[in-house]
Amino acid sequence: MESPALSRRLAWTVALVATLTMTVSYIDRATLAVLAPSVTKALGISDTAYGWLTSAFSIAYLVATPLSGWWIDRVGARRGLLGSLLLWTSIAALHALVPGFATLFILRIALGIAEGPSFPGAAQTLQRVLPPDERARGFGVLFTGSSIGGMLVPPLASWLFGLGGWPLAFVGTAAVGLLWVPLWLLVTRRADVRARMDTPPAAEDVVPRASFRDLASHPILLRGLCAIFAAAPIAGFALGWGAKFLDRTFRVAQEDVGHYLWLPPLMFDAGAILFGDLASRLRRAPGAPPRLLFAIAFILGTALALLPLATTPWQAMAFLGIAMIGAGAMYTLATADLLSRVPARNVSLAGGMMAGSQSLALIIMNPLIGASVDHAGDYHAVTIALGIWVIPGSLVWLAWRPPSYARA
Template identity: 30%
Template sequence: MDSTATNTTEQPAVTSSHIRRTATVTIALLMGVWVIDYVDRVMMAVALPFIGAEFDLSKTSQGWLITAFSLVYLVCQIPGGVLADRFGARRLLVISLLLWSVFTALTGAMWGFVSLLVVRALFGVGQGLFPGASFKAIAERTPPSHRATAAGAMLASNNLGAGLAPLIAAPVVFALGWRHTFWVTALVGVVIGILLWAMLPKPLPTRLTEVPLPNRTTVSLRHVLRSAAVWKFAALFCATNMLSYGMITWVPSYLLEERGISLLDTGVLAAIPLLVMCVCTFLGGWLFDRFFTERARWFVIPVLLAAAATLALMLNADTAGEFTLYQTIAMGIAGLAYMSILGMPVRALPPAVVGSGMGVVNAGGQLAGVIAPVAMGWLVDHFSYTAAFGFLIGSTVLGALLALIVPKRQADFQIRAGRSNA
């Protein structure tokens, strides 16, 4: 077993500077890996029009290339969390990163739709092991009072990677072609994996990372899976994450095909909303830790409804610039809600099962990646891009409704051996 998976019984005194340094280095490393994670994912969306043209693929088939990854990624969430709880974060983080780098490289060597579908599915295995391990690393290396801010910074890097990806991928695709773009990114992933293995700090003592809730007893994966609260947050994350997956997958194609924007300009316009969402996701984590730990739903509900209203304005945009403006506002607003959705389980789950619990919650979020790309591709094929983006308005409103049923206080989220609270 990885020595980082457990803490020793004899726990020496730890200074506040050591706690800060451990948390800071951990978050910085995880942010770097999540950036590469999302560059890898979003790069596929930038390359999709060219892959579709080379292999003569319909929009629905192009959507399946994203959904194949997302489906396997979804299936791997809970096993990834269980493995992180069993063997510790460091080992699984590095294995995951190296695996997905291999399949990123193989993406650039494929010869047709079926081979691409298989490799993108295997890519989902590599990346699917990562989220549970990263949440485990956060839980082992940060105190509970700062955990949502830490997780918010980590997850904000998703959108940083998603925002940087078009800026990086579009010029490389333009200069070298879509295949070489995947090979370059794979090499960067290997380098980051080596750095992660060498630099990730050891976990903090258990007494500093346990959530101070009464009547805490030993829990297992069985108790996590029986928790209604965990599944409610998974459903909420599914509904709200449709927006990110839908925009990441189809905005580049929309700007190229419907608005006649050049590839390089498409990269810039596609990046702006995601970079703004990155900042807002980090801000949302800070707001949750500071003001909304006991009343998260009353922040999430109006924020999601405001995002849905802005998406409606986006559908009626007359120009590509106006479309991007409303898209940016909508995604920035929605980004504020993300860490209020994820902050509660990150804070409340016991560190011993935080990998498993967040694997369940993140599985819900990744179900959005299974549904949104192919559903929106089908809507484009049979109706229009307007219908496809309208789908995102409905999913965002659904998220606001689901926020009514999730626990609103940390104490409501306790998971105890033998029973679970809703």
């Protein structure tokens, strides 16, 4: 028997707290990126080696997210998110003790594994508590969780750095994540919330759970992965390389990077919320993806190629912000479309595979960025190439018309 639907207010409260899971995960993973100019200088780490550090997290996340999605589909997000957050915040705090590259590399792998359940768990929560006609809007809000973390961590880590250096910044940003725990326990304590979160809606559970292999090879999933693979380098560059870009290109001091790096994540939020809301409002044929909205989004994403034209830090943030609007929209539209087409019992697994696709793109991208910057001495070629990267996968998503899993 299907549990009764939650009130709109309660459903959105649970969804918003689940969204904050992504905020915490991005604060913990992105603190190193903000502190990278100081940490790499203190530990003698080159740009090429830093590229491998960022890829270490992505490699672990690539492996962990599909497996975590499979695990969340079985234990449920209510328990799974709580346990994984406590683990990854502990690992994030241990970054304060690193003596060199090798230890930091190991901790980045551990953090990527521990954060694996974050997106699959949050995606399952939204899919179960929100009604179908509000899920595109919900996923738009979900992706703001990541970028809210991206907005908060530059000023927070820079302020903590000014108080006690980068070790204090790692401990302080990790401690912030623990504020989420009582909120989650509070909103999930009610019996109706637990019933809704612990079982998929019966009306959407008519298609049996797909095997990992069947889902991974299905055209509807492969199409969604193309979109995420196309958008990932935009957000990956802004969040992973923004501080080093400002340091090398405009000689912005470590304590001042937070003055600029809040803007691109804010623009990501704007794109995710606006395009998610439009996708929920615009009338389309049943099952038809929002192709026009996606086309607009990917064109905005190519603005990353204009970054070499910037002559001031704020001009650079403006170009990067336009690209992030496109990235936020692409993530939202592709994710909402995919998760509406897979079996209800596979939502977390499919969400984990999409997060893994992002990691794969970053694994390829980050070492190449580091090597290019070490060789060329600037970011011109890198940002032009990343802007062009957006195009092929986006065109595939627009042109490919695979059936939903249930109709395959």
